[in-house]
Amino acid sequence: MLAATARVAGDLDVAEECVQDAYLAALAAWARDGVPDKPGAWLTATAKRKALDVLRREKVFRSKMPLLVEPAEAEMTEEPAGDPVPDDRLRLVFTCCHPALAREAQVALTLRLVCGVATGDIARAFLVTETTMAARVTRAKKKIAAARIPYRVPDAAELPERLDAVLTVIHLLFTTGHTAPTGAALVRADLVDRAVHLTRMLLALMPDEPEVRGLLALLLLTDARRATRTDADGRLLVLEEQDRSRWDRAAIAEGNTLVLGAFRTGRVGRYALQAAIASLHAVAPSYADTDWPQVVRLYDELLKRWSSPVVALNRAVAVSMVDGPAAALAEVDALAADPHLSGYHYLPAIRADLLRRLDRAEEAADAYRAALSLVDNEAERAFLTARLTEVTPPR
Numbered sequence: 001m002l003a004a005t006a007r008v009a010g011d012l013d014v015a016e017e018c019v020q021d022a023y024l025a026a027l028a029a030w031a032r033d034g035v036p037d038k039p040g041a042w043l044t045a046t047a048k049r050k051a052l053d054v055l056r057r058e059k060v061f062r063s064k065m066p067l068l069v070e071p072a073e074a075e076m077t078e079e080p081a082g083d084p085v086p087d088d089r090l091r092l093v094f095t096c097c098h099p100a101l102a103r104e105a106q107v108a109l110t111l112r113l114v115c116g117v118a119t120g121d122i123a124r125a126f127l128v129t130e131t132t133m134a135a136r137v138t139r140a141k142k143k144i145a146a147a148r149i150p151y152r153v154p155d156a157a158e159l160p161e162r163l164d165a166v167l168t169v170i171h172l173l174f175t176t177g178h179t180a181p182t183g184a185a186l187v188r189a190d191l192v193d194r195a196v197h198l199t200r201m202l203l204a205l206m207p208d209e210p211e212v213r214g215l216l217a218l219l220l221l222t223d224a225r226r227a228t229r230t231d232a233d234g235r236l237l238v239l240e241e242q243d244r245s246r247w248d249r250a251a252i253a254e255g256n257t258l259v260l261g262a263f264r265t266g267r268v269g270r271y272a273l274q275a276a277i278a279s280l281h282a283v284a285p286s287y288a289d290t291d292w293p294q295v296v297r298l299y300d301e302l303l304k305r306w307s308s309p310v311v312a313l314n315r316a317v318a319v320s321m322v323d324g325p326a327a328a329l330a331e332v333d334a335l336a337a338d339p340h341l342s343g344y345h346y347l348p349a350i351r352a353d354l355l356r357r358l359d360r361a362e363e364a365a366d367a368y369r370a371a372l373s374l375v376d377n378e379a380e381r382a383f384l385t386a387r388l389t390e391v392t393p394p395r
Helices: 002-009 012-033 039-057 062-068 088-096 103-113 119-126 130-146 156-178 189-205 210-223 249-264 270-283 292-305 309-323 325-335 346-357 361-372 378-391
Strands: none
Touching: 002 012, 002 039, 002 088, 012 039, 012 130, 088 103, 088 156, 088 189, 103 119, 103 130, 103 156, 119 130, 119 156, 156 189, 156 210, 189 210, 210 249, 210 270, 249 270, 270 292, 292 309, 309 325, 309 346, 325 346, 346 361, 346 378, 361 378
């Protein structure tokens, strides 16, 4: 709705207001007349009409208004010929990733406006407080207004310079769905499926970009395990507990093909490298039989291209399988000094697991408690609570 309305309004703030007004109108009209056969089309048409009313009142684009009017039941997938971006939501992603904004502002604004990700969840993805992230989104919107940055679909020639930001948005959208930061369910399938759809659209738009292939491969290979990440009771299952016979083999095959295609270009980036790591996990007959030395080497290459403390933390897990938990624990303890990881619950959770494997139960219990103080997803809380019980001696 926001994407379609913004195309008419030419202004994101106006579009947001018109979308909200459309929901208010629906509350009254649907209670009186019943829910229409196509509620999405009704809402979108109402929001676009309200945007046209705004333009009419401001006497803007008066001569162009007849061209903007579309039938109420028009499908949102029908696009004008020659449009460089053939999907409304993907178009708005590219539009919000404007180079005039700082990279983090581009990504945060797009996740909030286009993808509907809550500000708190975006903050967790960036390892900052919700207050800090809310301020960034507000500043980005104010800069758009102050600098009079227009809502305009970028030309085909402008797409490559915005690609990395777009890939980051989609990856964070997937990550937020793969393990939901809050709530009872481990996975938010709607966000995962939306991210995969956007990446497929992006690959159709830019088939020669190896990082687009790499991202789609990463999403497919990671999501192939979805059905096995919890048991019938919703209990979280770690990778070594999952039933590999139930993994989505078609998704794994497609992901592996995409990884090979990305590597053959000779332009390997961070998404292709992450996909290669996911591929090694996907093809291994068991957790113990994973090619862990190769996983470590791929993480080393990834850190050269993307010096992220989260990547370094994930690498430590692989190190524990090659050099043992003590070596990995030393790396994790060194990472604990990084302020970016101060509120990242996976750091004390991984540390707790390493201490558990070293039979340092009391220290492991303290680390599990630290992780529990930071986690908000109920499935993860239940898992960490069970592990804490295992390492806590009975009174």
